[in-house]
Amino acid sequence: MRVSLPICFTALVAILVVAFASVAYAAPDGWKDDFDAAVKEAKESGKHVLVDFTGSDWCGWCIRLTDEVFSKSAFKEFAKDKLILVKVDFPRGKEVPAEVMERNRELAQKYGVRGFPTIVLLDPEGEEVARTGYRRGGAEAYVKHLEDLLASN
Numbered sequence: 730m731r732v733s734l735p736i737c738f739t740a741l742v743a744i745l746v747v748a749f750a751s752v753a754y755a756a757p758d759g760w761k762d763d764f765d766a767a768v769k770e771a772k773e774s775g776k777h778v779l780v781d782f783t784g785s786d787w788c789g790w791c792i793r794l795t796d797e798v799f800s801k802s803a804f805k806e807f808a809k810d811k812l813i814l815v816k817v818d819f820p821r822g823k824e825v826p827a828e829v830m831e832r833n834r835e836l837a838q839k840y841g842v843r844g845f846p847t848i849v850l851l852d853p854e855g856e857e858v859a860r861t862g863y864r865r866g867g868a869e870a871y872v873k874h875l876e877d878l879l880a881s882n
Contacts, residue, residue: 759805759808759809760814760816762818764780767814767815768851771851772854774813774853776813777853778850778855779808779813779849779875780836780840780850781799781846782836782840782847784846785816785818785820786823787820787821787822788845788846790846791845793863794846797871798871811879817833817836819833840857846862847860850878859878859879859881859882861875
């Protein structure tokens with residue numbers, strides 16, 4: 730005997746699939762994927778913007794930077810008070826909305842990104858003040874590096 734699923738259960742499953750797909754692309758831990766909104770927020774708050782150009786699911790140095798720095802409390806505490814975080818991602822194994830990928834390509838071209846990870850620091854007005862990438866030493870050393878970059882500008 731074949732049992733058919735009620736329509737409302739099928740609709741619920743469809744909604745959950747869409748919700749989980751959206752969450753899979755959502756930026757974790759306060760990272761934004763809307764560059765323009767982040768720059769606007771920086772202007773309003775007076776914070777700098779840290780833009781992470783990354784290949785989050787295939788770039789080894791990008792993954793290490795996230796694991797060793799961005800996921801650590803030392804970086805999160807520093808960023809919470811000082812930075813607006815933006816992830817400009819070029820993944821290979823997950824779907825990204827076409828308009829987001831197009832905007833990411835435009836930003837990579839605008840900032841002359843040639844490799845990943847590239848970290849671009851912008852002042853509260855959206856002007857580039859420094860750039861860096863992966864550095865050994867963990868979160869505390871990276872925070873010190875960022876503080877030095879921001880202090881020199």
